[in-house]
Amino acid sequence: VSSKDFLQIPILEFIISAEKVAHVQLGNNAEHALLVLTKTGYSSIPVLDVKYRLQGLISSQQITDEILGLEHIEYERLPDLKVDDIMKKDIAVIHVDEKFQKGLDLLVDNPYICVVDDEKTFLGILTRRVILKQMKKYLYQ
Amino acid sequence: VSSKDFLQIPILEFIISAEKVAHVQLGNNAEHALLVLTKTGYSSIPVLDVKYRLQGLISSQQITDEILGLEHIEYERLPDLKVDDIMKKDIAVIHVDEKFQKGLDLLVDNPYICVVDDEKTFLGILTRRVILKQMKKYLYQ
Numbered sequence: 001v002s003s004k005d006f007l008q009i010p011i012l013e014f015i016i017s018a019e020k021v022a023h024v025q026l027g028n029n030a031e032h033a034l035l036v037l038t039k040t041g042y043s044s045i046p047v048l049d050v051k052y053r054l055q056g057l058i059s060s061q062q063i064t065d066e067i068l069g070l071e072h073i074e075y076e077r078l079p080d081l082k083v084d085d086i087m088k089k090d091i092a093v094i095h096v097d098e099k100f101q102k103g104l105d106l107l108v109d110n111p112y113i114c115v116v117d118d119e120k121t122f123l124g125i126l127t128r129r130v131i132l133k134q135m136k137k138y139l140y141q
Numbered sequence: 142v143s144s145k146d147f148l149q150i151p152i153l154e155f156i157i158s159a160e161k162v163a164h165v166q167l168g169n170n171a172e173h174a175l176l177v178l179t180k181t182g183y184s185s186i187p188v189l190d191v192k193y194r195l196q197g198l199i200s201s202q203q204i205t206d207e208i209l210g211l212e213h214i215e216y217e218r219l220p221d222l223k224v225d226d227i228m229k230k231d232i233a234v235i236h237v238d239e240k241f242q243k244g245l246d247l248l249v250d251n252p253y254i255c256v257v258d259d260e261k262t263f264l265g266i267l268t269r270r271v272i273l274k275q276m277k278k279y280l281y282q
């Protein structure tokens with residue numbers, strides 16, 4: 001496989017599909033989100049709305065940063081905070097029909113990229129781990 | 142550059158050196174560690190001893206998991222917990238004289254790898270971002 005052909009491989013086969021991706025819903029509170037993050041062990045996960053459209057990304061770091069008080073970490077405020085107000089909204093996404101080259105470009109600066117269709121429906125994620133596994137196969141050939 | 146030569150490039154030029162790496166010390170409490178993690182924005186950082194030797198890795202997920210009580214998240218316990226008891230001790234490391242190939246192998250399953258010398262002195266880290274940037278250069282040539 002030439003590098004040119006390798007970069008043109010569709011990302012479709014490398015996507016971790018939506019049903020395997022831990023996420024939270026718009027309207028969920030920060031305590032629920034922190035529990036999901038801690039229990040699944042992921043440092044950042046997508047936030048979706050009822051129609052399964054991508055709305056943002058939420059991380060435990062963002063949640064803790066939000067409740068860092070002057071005296072102590074204000075954990076009592078967690079049930080009152082919505083993920084909507086904490087999550088990162090301007091996020092990189094990749095269209096499901098894109099090629100490996102675009103995925104690689106975006107994964108240089110992001111641990112994972114959310115995959116969407118024309119309706120912004122969340123279809124899954126593309127991760128650095130999957131990309132690195134493919135690069136390894138390519139280099140070892 | 143052939144893939145064979147590329148895989149044999151020494152990791153030395155890609156290491157983020159120790160003085161640029163956020164870390165905590167053995168004996169620090171979990172509250173201090175959580176503050177460092179939240180303020181620097183990193184999800185996981187190394188734990189070093191007074192001689193700058195690598196002792197483990199600590200993440201905000203590990204800290205929160207430790208204080209997840211039945212009723213509520215027990216943040217009041219944070220000052221009493223030491224990073225020594227929470228951190229991950231069996232961690233992948235890479236020797237400073239290693240080549241790119243070894244770095245790539247380890248970074249498939251780890252977001253970053255700590256670089257050490259023969260005395261287990263912490264010298265810096267090798268990250269997925271740096272490796273991906275190099276792979277991009279290699280593929281685009």
Ligand SMILES: Nc1ncnc2c1ncn2[C@@H]1O[C@@H]2COP(=O)(O)O[C@H]3[C@@H](O)[C@H](n4cnc5c(N)ncnc54)O[C@@H]3COP(=O)(O)O[C@H]2[C@H]1O
Pocket residue numbers: 016020021022023040041042043044045046111112125127128129130184249250251252
């Ligand atoms: N339960 C687990 N089993 C095996 N390995 C695990 C794991 N949790 C974490 N890792 C390893 O740690 C890396 C960083 O995970 P992190 O949660 O910070 O960062 C993750 C997380 O934010 C997100 N992610 C990955 N899989 C996910 C999923 N199923 N649901 C939600 N988010 C996911 O994508 C980022 C990059 O993932 P990537 O696989 O490249 O890289 C993962 C993977 O190599």
Ligand SMILES: Nc1ncnc2c1ncn2[C@@H]1O[C@@H]2COP(=O)(O)O[C@H]3[C@@H](O)[C@H](n4cnc5c(N)ncnc54)O[C@@H]3COP(=O)(O)O[C@H]2[C@H]1O
Pocket residue numbers: 043108109110111157161162163164181182183184185186187252253266268269270271
């Ligand atoms: N302040 C910042 N400025 C720019 N980009 C940032 C950033 N904080 C995070 N990122 C981006 O997010 C990725 C994941 O960061 P994370 O903290 O989960 O995971 C990080 C963190 O656990 C550790 N790490 C990286 N640089 C570090 C440093 N200077 N000190 C301590 N730990 C570091 O290595 C992991 C992988 O780092 P990598 O660079 O491959 O990947 C980073 C980078 O692409």
